[in-house]
Amino acid sequence: MEKRNTIMYLVLTFLTCGLFGIYWLYRMNEDLKRLRGESATAEGGRLVLYTILSCGLYTVYWLYVNSDVLGQLREEQGLEPDGASKESYIISTILAVVVSVGIGGLVTAVAGALLLLVDNAMDEAELVEAFSQLAGSSLSSLFWGIVILLVMVALACRRKSGDSPRLLVVFSAIVFIMQCLPPFLSLGFMQKSLNGLIEQSTTRRGLD
Numbered sequence: 001m002e003k004r005n006t007i008m009y010l011v012l013t014f015l016t017c018g019l020f021g022i023y024w025l026y027r028m029n030e031d032l033k034r035l036r037g038e039s040a041t042a043e044g045g046r047l048v049l050y051t052i053l054s055c056g057l058y059t060v061y062w063l064y065v066n067s068d069v070l071g072q073l074r075e076e077q078g079l080e081p082d083g084a085s086k087e088s089y090i091i092s093t094i095l096a097v098v099v100s101v102g103i104g105g106l107v108t109a110v111a112g113a114l115l116l117l118v119d120n121a122m123d124e125a126e127l128v129e130a131f132s133q134l135a136g137s138s139l140s141s142l143f144w145g146i147v148i149l150l151v152m153v154a155l156a157c158r159r160k161s162g163d164s165p166r167l168l169v170v171f172s173a174i175v176f177i178m179q180c181l182p183p184f185l186s187l188g189f190m191q192k193s194l195n196g197l198i199e200q201s202t203t204r205r206g207l208d
Helices: 006-015 019-036 044-053 058-076 086-117 124-158 166-178 183-207
Strands: none
Touching: 006 019, 006 183, 019 044, 019 058, 019 183, 044 058, 058 166, 058 183, 086 124, 086 166, 086 183, 124 166, 166 183
């Protein structure tokens, strides 16, 4: 069992709009099955099928179960349950909000430009109302993005050594979904923890 390049997997997942994340999920489930002796959730083809049929939402359940499983496996090796830092959760949330708001702002700008092109077909009142709706939508996205970020900061800051990573991992997946991003990006936190576990296991075998 070898460690994986978390950054590369995250980039591939983002660029493929989550499709690569299905493969990543499958491989990580196989790794956990090998370490634990059995799969805590659906495995193999069923895992892929459930993930596709649920449009990726099954990933949230998978993260809920297996983030705790991975945490227990790490504790058995003398490691903290969560191998990801508090800062990584906060930074990922900031990036998710920035990307989402940025895309939303771009869409708003394009829509505004289109409205200006057809302003001859609209009276002034209709044009003002349309721009107000676009501005309101952008401000709403920004507001909820800030709320989500504050919640993540609060959850990350209250995490103590020895706490299960379940809450932060699952909430991060929900954050990605709310920002119209694939929940598979939360596998990055799991991969970070798994890489640490693999390294620890390899070191112990070398000492033995």
